[in-house]
Amino acid sequence: MTARKASAPSGEGEAGIHGQALSKSYGSARRAVHAVRDVSLKVRSSEFLAIIGPSGCGKTTLLRMVAGLETPTSGTISCWGRSPAELAREHRIGMVFQDPALLPWASLRRNVEFVYRAAGRRPDHERVHEALDLVGLTSLAHLRPHEASGGMRQRTALARALVMEPSLLLLDEPFGALDAITRRRLNGELERVWTAVRPTTVLITHSVEEAVMLADRVVVMSDRPATILREVTVPLARPRPTVLDETFRDTVRECMEALDA
Ligand SMILES: Nc1ncnc2c1ncn2[C@@H]1O[C@H](COP(=O)(O)OP(=O)(O)O)[C@@H](O)[C@H]1O
Ligand SMILES: [Mg+2]
Numbered sequence: 001m002t003a004r005k006a007s008a009p010s011g012e013g014e015a016g017i018h019g020q021a022l023s024k025s026y027g028s029a030r031r032a033v034h035a036v037r038d039v040s041l042k043v044r045s046s047e048f049l050a051i052i053g054p055s056g057c058g059k060t061t062l063l064r065m066v067a068g069l070e071t072p073t074s075g076t077i078s079c080w081g082r083s084p085a086e087l088a089r090e091h092r093i094g095m096v097f098q099d100p101a102l103l104p105w106a107s108l109r110r111n112v113e114f115v116y117r118a119a120g121r122r123p124d125h126e127r128v129h130e131a132l133d134l135v136g137l138t139s140l141a142h143l144r145p146h147e148a149s150g151g152m153r154q155r156t157a158l159a160r161a162l163v164m165e166p167s168l169l170l171l172d173e174p175f176g177a178l179d180a181i182t183r184r185r186l187n188g189e190l191e192r193v194w195t196a197v198r199p200t201t202v203l204i205t206h207s208v209e210e211a212v213m214l215a216d217r218v219v220v221m222s223d224r225p226a227t228i229l230r231e232v233t234v235p236l237a238r239p240r241p242t243v244l245d246e247t248f249r250d251t252v253r254e255c256m257e258a259l260d261a
Pocket of ligand 2: 059060061172
């Protein structure tokens with residue numbers, strides 16, 4: 001398997017993602033919902049950042065601003081010195097959501113290929129093969145989504161997000177709908193895939209364990225409107241130890257204390 005390391009867009013150095021004083025409100029002034037307030041964060045090139053916070057606090061909104069899908073009400077955001085929208089237009093952002101939203105009539109392989117068609121490009125069959133191989137789907141890629149398990153569907157979504165070798169990988173509770181055993185297994189898979197490719201990654205999750213298992217750094221957000229309560233650097237080598245490791249437990253505890261504060 002020839003996993004290719006992700007590279008930052010050329011000539012942009014190590015700056016990565018830089019959000020400054022980001023705020024987002026929905027609706028008109030009188031009835032406004034303040035989803036995100038004054039969030040500044042940086043993600044270095046090839047860093048894995050996890051964001052945890054209570055449900056409804058504004059995590060998806062923050063991620064959508066990073067993806068260029070939502071315009072901040074105030075504040076600025078740059079991806080290697082450019083706007084998220086520019087990066088998105090060049091198909092340099094890969095995203096995975098809780099719902100994989102696969103085309104039901106197409107095989108898993110076709111679903112990955114479809115990224116190219118949607119971008120108006122000719123499918124790179126070698127890359128499609130590599131991406132499917134990376135997520136362990138080579139022998140099952142002929143199945144259609146309804147014939148595949150939930151875990152396989154999320155692997156397909158991950159392959160689809162990675163196939164065009166994105167500079168930025170955005171994961172919004174990608175395993176949130178899976179059972180605990182599948183979820184744990186896919187965490188291990190994601191760690192392996194990420195280590196092979198090393199795209200700059202932002203993961204949103206409800207699970208503190210998942211965040212600590214996968215990320216270099218964990219950002220703990222408050223209730224809505226989302227502000228940053230604490231940033232915890234994960235002091236664990238890769239591959240990561242088991243959940244029984246003492247440093248792992250200590251780091252999880254530190255994040256939980258920040259959440260509960
Ligand atoms: N498009 C929208 N229009 C209006 N309100 C929204 C929209 N998207 C999200 N919200 C509101 O913003 C708040 C934060 O939502 P969201 O970012 O989805 O939170 P999280 O991902 O942390 O659960 C919620 O109160 C939600 O109802
Ligand atoms: Mg959300």
